[in-house]
Amino acid sequence: MFRKFAVIISLVLAAAMLASCAQPTVPTAAPPVSAPAAVELPEKLSQAGKIVVGTSADYPPFEFLDAQGNKTGFDIELMTKLAERMGLKLEWADMPFDSLVAAVQQGKLDASISAFNYSEERDEQVDFSVPYYSSTDAFVVGKGFSGAITKPEDAAHYKIGVQSGTVQDGWLTSNLVETGLLPAENLSRYERAEQAFMDLATGRIVVVMADEVAVKAFMEQNPDLQIVFSAELSTGPMAIVVPEGDTVLKTAFDTLIKQLQSEGFVDELAEKYFK
């Protein structure tokens, strides 16, 4: 009897050991980089030759799985580029969003990128890089609009159009539709932003919500349009989380982020994922 149990237990332990051989983190190797690091790196990272970055890959379009089950998204591509510039191999660790800050704080991760907005509470536990992306959302109306939108919720009084699957779509859905402020049939989703502005012109919808940069580009051709309200709603300024007091790594990220912004790389990514 006792021996039988012992046999069962040892079999089970053996099976468990096999299972534990599989790595819980799914490393995504960046292509080898020959360019030397243009920035100073913490010794720990340059010695290891790699950086372990956490993300919660359940937040499209910033980080999510593609059809092959690989991580993709705005943050993923940006970090891949940043690691490349650092001359480090990038190792991803997937973790639920709520665990990421603690994991960075406890040194389980070297950094984390996961559409983090700056907040004071978080800043007490970890440090933030400079923002790598932020966008202002604009509510746009046509000529002859006689109403008023003084706060974002006011938009719920009108028929709204938005480009499908964008962060603005996400914001409207969760803040106006799901809260019951805006009847679902009053939100029209368009495959392309131009289609929304066309319907605005015909009066089929009253308001369009879109990224302010994109709106301004569009307004150059359509002077009848006007922005009645704009604010950082769908995406605040987003930054990379690094361990508290790790100024070397923070500086490295800051330098490289500014570099990529001035090179237009960040805008390219925004175009690819948000527009």
Next chain:
Amino acid sequence: MDEAILKIRQLRKHYGENLIFHDIDLDVAEGETIVIIGPSGTGKSTLLRCINLLTHADGGEIWLDGQRINAPGVDEDLVRQQIGMVFQNFLLFNHLTALENVKLGLTKVKKMKDAQATQKALSELQRVGLADRAHHYPGQLSGGQQQRVGIARALAMDPRIMLFDEPTSALDPELIGEVLGVMRQLAEEGMTMLCVTHEMGFAREVADKIVFMEKGSIVEQGSPEDLMYRPEHPRTREFLWKITELYGQQQEGAPADGFEAEPAWKPNEDEV
């Protein structure tokens, strides 16, 4: 009389305020069968448990084969191997067959090889007439059969002395005979035995000495003849009269030639 195998001097036991027994002096010589009788709650079972150290006496001495066994530093497991114990409720190991019950002490305590232990266990089962039940589990045996396995289990350790704690009290009347039969056979083979029982027929026929205990002390002891027919102490007389009244006819003066004539009776509650 030879040096006694078991010698008890001034043994005393209490549970808290309760004095269970006191001033017990008892000698058991090699090959002797001694029967202890007495009312319930008198400390007879506790006395047996003190002897094989399942519980510890609070004063006095127990000597086994010239060795003081209730003293600090004694290997109690070694002492218990030399004392066979048969319980009122059989207490067979429920998860083991009759054979495995008898074998367990041989393999685990005496470190016997399996084949050798099996052989020894089978011969002990043979001795109690249960070789054909070797592979039955306790739940598949009658009470009488279980108790005989219990006896075989104790015998297998080749004990110096066997203690029987009301071995037939939990049995249906028709099953008592087979157990008493085995006990009589053991006595005839020269086994040294100390039995607590109310089976007066067995006591009269098999015992070399009967000890009457009451209220935690030995009132009187003597040969079956003397104690049963010429008790000196009035309390002994009263007890004998009572069990005759309660449990049936004691055939006065008739030869106790069989256990079958034993009166049917229900056991009292065991003490402690």
Next chain:
Amino acid sequence: MNAANFLQYIASGTAYTLGVTLIALPLGLLIGLVLALVYVYGGKAGSRSMQAYSIVLRGIPPIVLLFILYFVVSGAINLSPFTAGALALGIVSSAYQMEIIRGAILSVDAGQMMAARAVGLSRLEAIRSVVLPQAFRHAIAPWSNEVAIVIKDSSLVYALGVPEVLRRAQLIGASNQNYLLAYGAAATIYFILVWLANKSLVGLEKRLAIPGSH
């Protein structure tokens, strides 16, 4: 991602779910067994301290212990999320398994121990050869509950990023917005695992049943 890939991706998390379970359960059994013996046979000090162990561990949500082990303790010893998760669940389970085994030991008639000692077995040998084999049989039924709980609790390691069934369902659900299918698949996998475990334990209980006993 087509439906087959989708389901396969979630199902491949089963290896982690099973891995965590198959470490946590035997670990909990081993610790639980030792502690149950201390509880039952360790005198007043033993039972007091085990009572405290039981109350404390059963009072802490498993997820909290998991975070403590991964984020606090593993500052000293570097534990992978998988290891930390499996250890934490094993420790939590040990308190429950201790109670199960303790109950099972107490359900074995005290006379069994007495009879074993009377034959000359040491206390430890009597526990090993007589008490535990009977206690384990009594423990199988309540134990199958604990097995189901540990299988389900193994999903908690998702919080540390172990890509087990639940975490994979979350990721897939987010990527194609079909949460119903994703979580449905995860639920089905947990159900099958629990069902299989219970079925095999019922089989074990039958196989180990003592003939002639009720």
